[in-house]
């Protein structure tokens with residue numbers, strides 16, 4: 001084939017949390033792996049900065065926790081969520097893990113850290129500015145990918161291609177894998193406001209009539225998420241930016257002195273919330289994990305965690321067959337069997353929260369539903385959302 005040709009045991013499309021962690025784990029186990037990432041660096045728009053206790057546990061198992069926590073981050077031991085007149089403190093202090101907190105760290109710092117550690121292994125290659133454009137197939141089996149690299153076309157032959165290319169996955173599309181759309185009633189507008197002396201430290205959530213607002217402490221600024229009903233952007237814009245700023249000030253009065261930092265709608269980025277799940281995550285020679293297999297709702301902010309847990313399970317199940325060059329479709333099926341259950345349960349809970357809480361507040365009803373009132377009243381019950389967010393269903397551990 002024209003252009004550069006490479007061969008490797010595994011080829012990973014996408015250098016996000018799933019792709020880089022899987023690359024690190026395979027390389028550490030001595031499996032040849034090449035990760036192809038279409039962007040030039042990891043410095044991109046905000047797409048979640050949470051490193052959950054279960055991911056921190058994996059970092060500990062890798063012997064990387066201390067080095068990771070030397071990078072600038074904020075620790076959130078609990079999350080304060082006000083819903084109408086009830087305040088829910090989601091508590092991580094009771095978790096049976098080494099780190100009883102979520103570390104808020106810019107995702108690019110985390111990804112740079114993982115990429116740097118992976119690069120210490122001779123079997124790891126990361127190709128930036130290299131976009132996967134197609135699959136190589138022989139007799140119905142995927143045997144590699146075609147990509148465009150800075151120096152021209154690139155073909156990578158591999159025993160396994162892993163689609164870790166996110167919610168708009170090209171790999172899953174080209175592999176013809178079908179997704180079940182689960183849907184969401186909302187979208188999120190993200191923007192930044194400065195942080196000032198005397199501001200609270202903890203991340204916050206405010207649920208009010210017709211509006212939901214979250215604020216994440218990113219040290220020098222607040223990363224703010226304003227949840228709107230799907231399709232409600234145009235009516236919101238029609239009311240004008242001053243009305244939007246007034247609404248933000250009403251939800252978080254301490255930022256009223258700086259909402260004028262918002263001068264233009266261009267400063268607000270719309271995240272179109274999409275929730276879906278592949279019916280089959282694999283084909284002969286190919287597997288999808290992370291958002292490529294299941295786009296998660298932003299409820300609970302667990303997408304990064306699930307992507308990393310998928311990567312751990314994939315490495316646990318596939319390292320040996322990859323080493324021994326006897327990877328079969330049954331091995332790939334086992335990855336789906338292992339990870340589909342936690343994905344389904346998490347999405348089911350997210351959909352329940354979307355229907356019973358988010359739609360309710362966006363529709364103007366400010367009465368917190370019974371489970372929230374019970375959790376606000378009984379501290380032990382608060383450990384349930386703390387566990388679901390911090391650890392999640394079926395946490396994965398390194399098998400070697």
Ligand SMILES: Cc1cc2nc3c(=O)[nH]c(=O)nc-3n(C[C@H](O)[C@H](O)[C@H](O)COP(=O)(O)OP(=O)(O)OC[C@H]3O[C@@H](n4cnc5c(N)ncnc54)[C@H](O)[C@@H]3O)c2cc1C
Pocket residue numbers: 013014015016017018019036037038039046047048049050130131132133164165166167169170171190271289290291292296298300301302303304305307
């Ligand atoms: C605005 C926003 C806020 C979010 N907030 C949170 C949060 O607080 N907590 C949380 O847990 N999750 C959050 N998420 C979700 C989280 O970002 C994802 O669930 C998580 O990043 C999924 O990881 P991934 O590795 O599967 O995919 P991604 O992180 O999407 O990574 C995919 C990678 O593949 C690359 N790529 C795509 N196509 C190709 C191609 N053809 N060739 C090569 N490379 C390609 C992309 O450039 C990207 O680097 C948020 C998402 C958004 C958009």
